[in-house]
Amino acid sequence: MSSSEIHRPDRLHGLDALRGGALLLGVVLHASLSYLPTPIWLFPDDQTSPVASVLFFAIHLFRMTAFFLIAGLFAHMLLGRRGTWGFIKDRLMRIANPLFGLWWVVFPAFIAVIVWKAAIDNGGAIPTDGPPPPPLTLETFPLLHLWFLWVLLLFYAAFLLLRAPVAALDRNGAVGRLFDRLTGVLIGPWTPIVLAAPLAVALWATPDWIAFFGIPTPDKGFVPNPASVVAFGSSFALGLMLDRRRDLLVRIERLWLVFTVMALGTGAGALALAGGPGLSLDPVTDPSLKIATACVYAVAVFTSTFAVTALSLRFLSGHSAVRRYLADASYWVYIVHLPLVLVGQVLMLDAPLPWWGKLGGIVVGVMAVALISYELLVRHTFLGRFLNGRRIPWRRSRQPVLAPAE
Numbered sequence: 001m002s003s004s005e006i007h008r009p010d011r012l013h014g015l016d017a018l019r020g021g022a023l024l025l026g027v028v029l030h031a032s033l034s035y036l037p038t039p040i041w042l043f044p045d046d047q048t049s050p051v052a053s054v055l056f057f058a059i060h061l062f063r064m065t066a067f068f069l070i071a072g073l074f075a076h077m078l079l080g081r082r083g084t085w086g087f088i089k090d091r092l093m094r095i096a097n098p099l100f101g102l103w104w105v106v107f108p109a110f111i112a113v114i115v116w117k118a119a120i121d122n123g124g125a126i127p128t129d130g131p132p133p134p135p136l137t138l139e140t141f142p143l144l145h146l147w148f149l150w151v152l153l154l155f156y157a158a159f160l161l162l163r164a165p166v167a168a169l170d171r172n173g174a175v176g177r178l179f180d181r182l183t184g185v186l187i188g189p190w191t192p193i194v195l196a197a198p199l200a201v202a203l204w205a206t207p208d209w210i211a212f213f214g215i216p217t218p219d220k221g222f223v224p225n226p227a228s229v230v231a232f233g234s235s236f237a238l239g240l241m242l243d244r245r246r247d248l249l250v251r252i253e254r255l256w257l258v259f260t261v262m263a264l265g266t267g268a269g270a271l272a273l274a275g276g277p278g279l280s281l282d283p284v285t286d287p288s289l290k291i292a293t294a295c296v297y298a299v300a301v302f303t304s305t306f307a308v309t310a311l312s313l314r315f316l317s318g319h320s321a322v323r324r325y326l327a328d329a330s331y332w333v334y335i336v337h338l339p340l341v342l343v344g345q346v347l348m349l350d351a352p353l354p355w356w357g358k359l360g361g362i363v364v365g366v367m368a369v370a371l372i373s374y375e376l377l378v379r380h381t382f383l384g385r386f387l388n389g390r391r392i393p394w395r396r397s398r399q400p401v402l403a404p405a406e
Contacts, residue, residue: 013324014317015070018308020327022067023334026145029059030338031362034345035355038279043117043345047355050277057271060214062263062304064148068232069305071152072239075159080243084160090389091156097386099149102335109339110144117346139221145338147219151228155236176244183241187248189258192302195234200298202227204291208283211274211293214301231301249313256310263307266300273297331387332378333370340366
């Protein structure tokens with residue numbers, strides 16, 4: 001009997017752990033940028049390795065599609081619990097408020113670290129002859145790593161707008177039952193290939209597409225690029241459908257080995273077609289190669305997404321106090337991590353360590369600072385209610401505090 005059949009809590013611990021893990025892996029992803037063989041980051045280090053490229057590529061392949069898949073499932077769950085207005089109020093409090101409130105803390109901190117590094121390079125004085133900052137427009141607004149909150153808000157709005165007329169017309173539930181049957185047909189070993197088809201087209205149509213970076217990150221401007229909308233939107237939509245068919249999570253779990261083997265094969269193929277661990281920054285220009293690379297990369301995205309989802313359902317579905325704590329803390333950690341990563345990268349530039357030692361030191365240091373600040377400033381304060389939907393008292397009562405799933 002599978003673990004998800006044994007543990008059937010209202011809170012899906014395996015998926016909650018994966019959601020938290022996807023956010024926490026952002027620390028590793030951004031920390032690894034300094035150690036890629038080709039300098040692409042603000043603070044490139046002398047210690048580099050192609051292994052860092054493989055690490056970055058592997059994490060970037062599945063992290064956000066897995067996150068949006070779970071976000072869609074939890075969104076449908078929350079709507080069923082709280083209704084439309086309750087859903088809107090919750091999302092405004094826990095998604096819109098952190099985006100528009102904490103951006104004004106994170107972005108200045110991000111700029112402050114850049115200015116600090118410039119002052120170090122300038123003998124301790126802040127340079128005054130630099131170019132003026134670009135104007136902030138709707139197309140250039142730097143969302144940084146908080147872009148996913150804006151995209152989530154867009155998806156929530158689209159979900160509610162599309163759902164309203166269907167719910168009004170589908171009085172007997174026929175449309176809902178049709179979607180449920182379609183979801184049942186969709187889920188199987190073929191699912192990643194079906195989902196990959198529109199993404200492959202979107203990647204192929206992306207001008208100057210750099211295959212190594214896969215889905216272009218919509219971190220600049222308020223209109224996300226088409227490839228990201230297709231990739232993350234299809235994941236989010238499937239999550240919505242899966243919450244209606246929770247029984248299909250067991251089917252996904254049982255395919256964990258199949259999805260894992262598929263992910264390893266297609267992921268290796270995508271990396272090879274993207275130029276290998278040496279990290280090529282050249283856009284794919286040859287039409288035949290671009291088609292092949294887009295197809296393989298798109299399949300790799302969804303095979304890896306379903307692999308980590310199935311593995312989480314199979315091996316992480318039991319309750320764990322540590323995983324639960326980290327899942328709760330992951331939202332705060334991700335929001336504040338990027339300026340901390342930059343500080344760590346600057347401090348490690350002259351450290352007499354190999355690249356993996358520097359990377360490990362940054363990750364451990366950032367996690368320590370972020371988790372301590374979460375415990376002291378967030379978990380037991382009003383910020384905990386805004387981020388996690390509840391505030392945990394300093395002295396817990398005997399009755400457990402129930403938390404929303406996302």
